[in-house]
Amino acid sequence: MPEAAISVAALEKFFPPARTGLRALLQPFEKPSVVALAGLSFEVRPGEALALLGANGAGKSTLLRILATLLLPTSGRAQIAGHDAVLEPRAVRRQLGYHAGSDIGFYARLTGRENLRFFGSLNHLSKASAAQRIDLLVQQFHLEEALDRQVRTLSSGTVQRLSLARALLHEPRVLLLDEPTRSLDAIAASEFRRFLKSEVLRRGHTSLLFASHTLPEVEQLADRIAVIDAGRLLACDTLAALKRTTGTATLEGVFMSLTGPTPHVPLEDAPE
């Protein structure tokens, strides 16, 4: 049995309550009491694409940020390629690419190439291997025209593809995507998903864990789906198995059946 690309066990995360006014000064020191993750456990296999499906506030981004070493869990274990996200953060970062799904996160006055070179160097790529990887990814991601333009002049969709190229620059084993099409219009989002499927997932070298509340995105990209609500894992299986288990015919039906009437923001059913 090959080692899991991502392994999460009994993972819990509590945040301190949000404060305003003068009490906000004490917020960094307050006892965490707001539950974001309540004992999540699951694995992502090598080469697999697992979707985290949940409404806003379900805990998807919190989970991804713990795996990306940007947050510390309250308890439990999060591992990437066998490395613990708390105890071995640098080893974890070596294995992961992270894409936050927004069109910020670049130096707007540098060109796409300059940005990629910069982040490549920080990921310890030599000048030659960075140039080689950039050439390859630019071809794959159709970024030829954008590469030597300042990022501030690029469209949101192009910046998203550039961001994905950055995440893949150092050939990570695991790709974490947090609502990857959040800031794209419906057409650009659809193109981005097609592109992700054909250029990243088809090659099978990289495991993908992505958070989404867009149903078509989950259906199109995921091998398995983890349904999360209020920090709890309600189910984790293939779409067909989830439909069978819940006795429903659609992913929306699966979600509603598992979570019940939800007070959260409704899921987005973007047209393809």
Place this chain on the structure above:
Amino acid sequence: MIRTLRELWVFFWRDLSIARTYRTVFVLEAVEALFGVAMFFYVARFVDSPQLSSSLPQGGSYFAFSLIGFVFLDYLNAAMDTFDQSLAEARDSGTLEHLLVTQTSLPVILAGSAIYPFVSTTFRIAVYLAWGALLFGFPLHDANWAAVAAVLLATLLAFSGLGILSASYVLLFKRGNPAKWFLLGVSSVAGGMLFPVSVLPDWLQLVAKLNPVTYALEAMRAALLGGAGLHAVLQPLLVLILFAAGLLPLSMAVFAWALRRTKTTGTMMHR
């Protein structure tokens, strides 16, 4: 070691590349420096007297004395501002979390982000002094450049610790730079920036003696105006180095703790 130097270099290259896209800023800063130097020259001409000159540590003109105080303040500002401003910019531009998921360590990210601001401040100071020397008779002929460089380096190291403490504060509380307000507030009175410490009442002279800015300015004026060599500025240099040796590790530890705290509370990207 080579890898770390390369990482530091790419941060400098990043900031230089960004700065190059704002070319007119270089010209505007040079013009601003000219007006700044002219202002000090005419203020000095207005207040200069033989009595005033004789009370200055190296003698000479009040123009030279006050210009050094002023440009040194620029350096102090850079050391105190660079870290928290880099951090706030990275947070606001969304690059902070992308920097933190790279394999480069946080101390290198912090140090790397400070290199360009320090280099550009050094150039700005050079422009101020060049205007002063070319147009207003600022006496550069006696300067001991090796001692000047040593004092600048020790000053940077000493005050960078305070800058990193400020960055820790920004990480936790998002706005404000209390270390800078405090130090610059105290130093503007009891640091010897625009008037010699000797004119202060005894209790303020005691405050000035505890203030590292006083030592830095004393050494800088001695090296730049009095031509003092490394040996002559050894005592203030040692004070600055001791200050740096205590404060830098402490500030790094505080920053690491603050970062850990924000990773626990989830407030790293909050503004």
